[in-house]
Amino acid sequence: xxxxxxxxxxxxxxLPADFDRAYASSWVTLPNRFYDPxxxxxxxxxxxxxxxxxxxxxxxxxxxxxxxxSAYGTMPSPNLMAAALARRTxxxxxxxxxxxxxxxxxxxxxxxxxxxxxxxxxxxxxxxFVRGIGCEYLSLGVNPTAxxxxxxxxxxxxxxxxxxxxxxxxxxxxxxxxxxxxxxxxLQRPHPPIWLPSQGSPETIQFAxxxxxxxxxxxxxxxxxxRLLEEYKAEAERAGYRAPPExxxxxxxxxxxxxxxxxxxxxxxxFLWLFRRGLKxxxxxxVPPGYLSEESLLRFLAAELRPPSELSFEELEREGYILFGxxxxxxxxxxxxxxxxxxxxxxxxxxxxxMPHEKARKSTALFAREVMPHFRPKRPxxxxxxxxxxxxxxx
Amino acid sequence: xxHRSDFLRVRGVRTHIMQSGRGRPLLVLxxxxxxxxxxPYHDQLASRFxxxxxxxxxxxxxxxxxxxxxxxxxxxxYLDLLDLLEIERVSVVGxxxxxxxxxxxxxxxxxxxxxxxxxxxxxxxxxxxxxYDVFANSIEETLQxxxxxxxxxxQIVPAEYGPDVVVRAYREFTTLARLAWNxxxxxxxLQQRLPRVNAPTLIVWGQNDTFLPPEHGEAxxxxxxxxxxxxxxxxxxxxxxxxxxxxxxLVIDFLSA
Numbered sequence: 001x002x003x004x005x006x007x008x009x010x011x012x013x014x015l016p017a018d019f020d021r022a023y024a025s026s027w028v029t030l031p032n033r034f035y036d037p038x039x040x041x042x043x044x045x046x047x048x049x050x051x052x053x054x055x056x057x058x059x060x061x062x063x064x065x066x067x068x069x070s071a072y073g074t075m076p077s078p079n080l081m082a083a084a085l086a087r088r089t090x091x092x093x094x095x096x097x098x099x100x101x102x103x104x105x106x107x108x109x110x111x112x113x114x115x116x117x118x119x120x121x122x123x124x125x126x127x128x129f130v131r132g133i134g135c136e137y138l139s140l141g142v143n144p145t146a147x148x149x150x151x152x153x154x155x156x157x158x159x160x161x162x163x164x165x166x167x168x169x170x171x172x173x174x175x176x177x178x179x180x181x182x183x184x185x186x187l188q189r190p191h192p193p194i195w196l197p198s199q200g201s202p203e204t205i206q207f208a209x210x211x212x213x214x215x216x217x218x219x220x221x222x223x224x225x226x227r228l229l230e231e232y233k234a235e236a237e238r239a240g241y242r243a244p245p246e247x248x249x250x251x252x253x254x255x256x257x258x259x260x261x262x263x264x265x266x267x268x269x270x271f272l273w274l275f276r277r278g279l280k281x282x283x284x285x286x287v288p289p290g291y292l293s294e295e296s297l298l299r300f301l302a303a304e305l306r307p308p309s310e311l312s313f314e315e316l317e318r319e320g321y322i323l324f325g326x327x328x329x330x331x332x333x334x335x336x337x338x339x340x341x342x343x344x345x346x347x348x349x350x351x352x353x354x355m356p357h358e359k360a361r362k363s364t365a366l367f368a369r370e371v372m373p374h375f376r377p378k379r380p381x382x383x384x385x386x387x388x389x390x391x392x393x394x395x
Numbered sequence: 396x397x398h399r400s401d402f403l404r405v406r407g408v409r410t411h412i413m414q415s416g417r418g419r420p421l422l423v424l425x426x427x428x429x430x431x432x433x434x435p436y437h438d439q440l441a442s443r444f445x446x447x448x449x450x451x452x453x454x455x456x457x458x459x460x461x462x463x464x465x466x467x468x469x470x471x472x473y474l475d476l477l478d479l480l481e482i483e484r485v486s487v488v489g490x491x492x493x494x495x496x497x498x499x500x501x502x503x504x505x506x507x508x509x510x511x512x513x514x515x516x517x518x519x520x521x522x523x524x525x526x527y528d529v530f531a532n533s534i535e536e537t538l539q540x541x542x543x544x545x546x547x548x549x550q551i552v553p554a555e556y557g558p559d560v561v562v563r564a565y566r567e568f569t570t571l572a573r574l575a576w577n578x579x580x581x582x583x584x585l586q587q588r589l590p591r592v593n594a595p596t597l598i599v600w601g602q603n604d605t606f607l608p609p610e611h612g613e614a615x616x617x618x619x620x621x622x623x624x625x626x627x628x629x630x631x632x633x634x635x636x637x638x639x640x641x642x643x644x645l646v647i648d649f650l651s652a
Contacts, residue, residue, distance in 0.1 A: 028531065138531055143576040145464075145569055284533055289568035289576075297565055301558045 002338055002375040005095055005347040006054035006364065007063035007251060010047045010081070011278055012071040013354030014039060025280050026071040027135040040074070046357045048081070050350070052088050053361065057368035061093035061126065063347055065197075066100045068132070069139040072278040079113045086121035094121055097197045097216070097251075097347070098128020102147050103140055107154035107175055111161040111182050118186040125188070128195040128216075129155055135285045145290030148203065150174045162191035197251065200228035201296040209235040209243070214345060216249035219279075222320025222337075224305070225250055229341050245344025250337070254348035255324040256366040263324040266359060268313050271322050273353030275308045323348070327370035334371065396438045398446075402456070406475045411456035413448045416441030419509075420485045421650070422473065423448040424493030426633055427517075427529070427571045428541060429551045431455030436635040439643035440488070444650070447485075449476060451496070453570030464573045466518075466582060469496045470503050477507060486650055490514040490635055491607070492571065499585055501592045511596040512646050513615070514634040515607055519589070520581040521614045527606045528579070530572065534564070543603040543631040550636050580607075589618040596622040597649040599642060601630030 015026065016034055023030055051062045064081045067073035075081055078096045085094050094117070099110045118125040131151045137144040153172040157180070160170065166181025186192050196208045197216040205228065208215040215232050217225040229248055236243040253274060257263035286307075292300065308321060316322050323333060337343070350367065351360035398415035413433050421444040423437065430450045440446050452472060453459030462468065473496065477485060486509040489497030494516020501511050520526070527540045538548045553560050575581075596619050600612035609626055616624035625645060627638050635642045 141577045143572065145573045145576065282533060284531060287565075288530060289565060289572035292565075294562055294566060297562060298558060301561060 001245070001344065001377065002334075003060040003246070003345050004058075004368075004372050004375075005061040005063045005093075005345065006051060006059040007065075007095075007097065007347045007349045008047055008051055008075075008081075008351065009065065009067070009073040009278075009349065010044070010075045011274075011351075011353055012040075012043075012074050013273070015071055015277055015354075019277060023280075024282055025135070025285055026277055027281055028069065028138050028285050030071060032069070034071070035074070043074075047351070048084055048088070050357070050360060050364065051081075051085055054350075054364060054368070055089045055092040057365060058372060059092055059368065061095045062089065063095040063097050065097045065128070066130070066132070068100075068103075068136045070135065079110075079117060082117050082125065083120065086117055086124070089124075093124045093126050095126040095195065095347075096128050097126075097195065098130045100130050100132030100136060101154035101158065102150040103132040103136055103142050104154065106177075107157050108161060108177060108180060108182065110154070111158040112184075114158075114192060115162065115182055115184050115186040118188055118192050119184045123187040123192075125186070125192040126195055127192045128197050129158075130197055131291075133281075133286070134288045134291045135281060137288050137291065138285060143290075144288040146174060147291055148293070152207070159191060159194070162186050195249070197249075200224070200231070201292065202231070202299070203293065203296070205232050205235055208232065209239050212241075212247060214247045214249055216251055216345060216347060218251045219253065219274075219308070219321065221305075224303070225320070226341060229343070233342070243342075245342055248341065248343040249345030249347060250341065250343050251347035251349070252320075253322050253352050254330065254350070254363075254367065255322075255352060256327055256330050256363045256371060257324075258326065258366075260325045260329050263326060263329075267322075267324045267352065267355075267363075270352040270355040270359075271316060271324070272313055273355075275311065275316060275321065278353055279307075280309045281307070327366055330367070331371045331374050334375070338375070396441055398433050398437065398441070398448075403476070403479060405472060405479055408452050408460050408472065409458045410452065410472075410476065411450040412476075413437070414446060416444055416446045418444045419650070420445045420447060420480075420482045422477075422485050422487045422497075424473075424487065424489035424496050425451065425454070426491035426493055427454075427567070428491075428633065429636065430457075430567065432551065434550065434636055434639065436639040436643050439639065440646060443647050444486075447480070447482075449473075451492070451570070453573070454567050459566070459570055463570065466496060466499045466574055466585075467503075469574075470500045473500060474504060474507065483507070484509045486510040486512070488512040488514070488635075488646060489516060490633065491517050492575070494518065495580075495582075495585075498589065498592070499582070501594055501596070502585065502588045505591075505593055508594045510650055511592070511594045512599070512649065513596060514599045514642065515601060515604055515612070515632050516598075516615070517575065517580040517607060518582055519586045519611060519615060519618070520578070521610050524608055524610045526580060526608070529606075530568075530576065530579075540606045541632050542637050543601060543629050544637065547631075547633075547637050551633075586618065589615070590620060592619055593621065595649075597645065598622055598624045599634050599645060600624065600626050601632060601634050601637065602626050602628050603630060604632045606632035 167179040255267035350364040450457040495518035
């Protein structure tokens with residue numbers, strides 16, 4: 001059984017014409033005069049329409065995430081988008097992938113907002129936690145050398161606030177509160193599921209395994225994904241359990257069209273936008289000092305990974321950074337992937353980079369109608385009783 | 396001139412120290428670039444003084460203790476080092492990051508300080524004057540902001556790049572970021588306290604410093620009651636490495652006056 005998540009970055013596609021030549025990155029230093037709030041209004045609403053439509057098409061969950069001060073994703077607060085979705089959807093899970101808790105000045109705010117969302121949505125929230133990418137430590141002035149410590153400490157405080165009766169006192173190195181006592185409390189018990197989307201430092205993998213948190217690799221090569229998931233499984237074996245599919249996830253940009261040739265033709269420029277422009281990040285933004293441990297840095301150097309922004313379309317395809325094709329091709333490839341990696345969570349973004357709304361809708365519909373059913377249990381699909389019953393006052 | 400290289404445990408922190416010369420002790424604190432480097436200016440100063448040039452914890456060959464995250468930690472570290480070496484009073488030369496540590500030491504421990512020489516020290520901010528952002532730029536770009544004569548860069552760049560060089564540079568930048576990410580390269584309290592410094596202070600700045608422009612020197616001279624500013628022409632940020640002979644002469648004259 002594979003669960004499908006429709007994941008949105010909400011990118012800003014309208015980069016200046018001379019972007020490739022004149023700007024070092026779509027992060028940190030790209031002037032925000034290139035963001036036009038009027039066009040932004042239309043885009044936000046299209047993006048939310050796409051997410052809402054994905055629920056109607058049968059996706060198990062809708063994914064949003066947090067990024068700051070970049071054209072790659074214009075969702076500094078994923079919780080706001082989750083709130084909008086909570087009121088306009090009824091069945092699907094809402095996966096926040098995730099809140100960048102190490103960037104927050106006060107993690108209790110995240111604990112409160114997730115609890116609000118969980119109550120509002122009738123217990124449909126998945127709470128991803130991330131450290132935030134290197135760029136964001138420059139954009140928000142947070143010291144990257146404390147990133148990992150802050151992440152663990154924020155995690156502990158949030159989980160404790162969800163699971164322990166308040167008020168309690170928490171005195172960490174980075175966060176201190178003498179009367180932690182959040183209102184509301186989350187609806188799901190013991191707390192909303194926590195996922196860890198990650199580029200896969202050894203520390204994060206160990207942490208995820210220890211807590212049995214689902215681990216999701218994000219927009220990396222197939223070989224790298226496989227290596228990380230193998231590591232996760234091996235680490236789980238060492239911890240005395242076998243990692244089940246529902247703890248293993250893959251986020252892979254995916255595009256489906258009527259034929260392979262058409263899928264290639266229709267998606268190529270948008271995939272390239274995502275990697276060449278959206279992920280155009282110089283090393284000093286990507287790995288600010290202390291963001292990686294020396295062990296992770298050595299691993300990173302040893303892997304001799306080329307930045308995805310330097311790969312050609314053919315290389316992105318060959319190395320498995322992307323998935324596209326006819327429904328048959330995508331279904332067959334996904335079948336292989338599931339078998340090979342043992343994943344139970346598939347996070348496929350449909351509106352890729354600067355892709356137009358209608359193209360994204362067409363691909364999503366094809367994927368939902370002709371790919372997803374293949375991975376469902378073989379039984380008539382009945383309308384599932386959702387958490388709507390938990391809602392009061394809905395139309 | 397030959398120098399000695401030793402490792403000392405300074406209150407538990409394994410610290411690399413280079414020493415040469417005889418006479419009055421002179422503690423030489425390196426900038427954020429060029430730890431574990433014995434340069435011509437060290438030799439020139441060692442011809443007249445006992446030069447003690449440690450690698451700051453987290454730089455060069457000195458280890459970084461977990462607790463190191465502010466300049467005060469280094470002030471205490473050097474106080475411990477002086478105790479270990481049984482040096483009661485010392486003059487201090489500090490460049491850039493080293494100058495920041497020296498200035499903070501001067502504020503906190505006037506009783507241990509003889510004279511102070513600050514070469515383009517970090518630690519203060521002047522409103523309206525841009526500082527180069529070492530964290531937001533590439534290393535290649537940064538190397539162009541350290542010297543007036545760019546060929547001088549060879550002094551601080553290793554001949555060969557390998558993973559160990561990258562890891563060392565990342566480790567040193569990580570230490571610098573712990574100390575100076577935000578607020579970026581300054582301490583508001585230091586600025587407020589500098590007028591307490593009662594040691595005679597020589598401030599030297601490169602006229603062509605694009606890393607910390609010379610306006611910082613003027614501001615510092617105005618804050619220090621016994622401070623004198625000397626601006627050197629054709630000189631960038633790393634004053635003692637770029638104008639070694641001139642700098643050493645200024646220091647020797649200042650300490651001998």
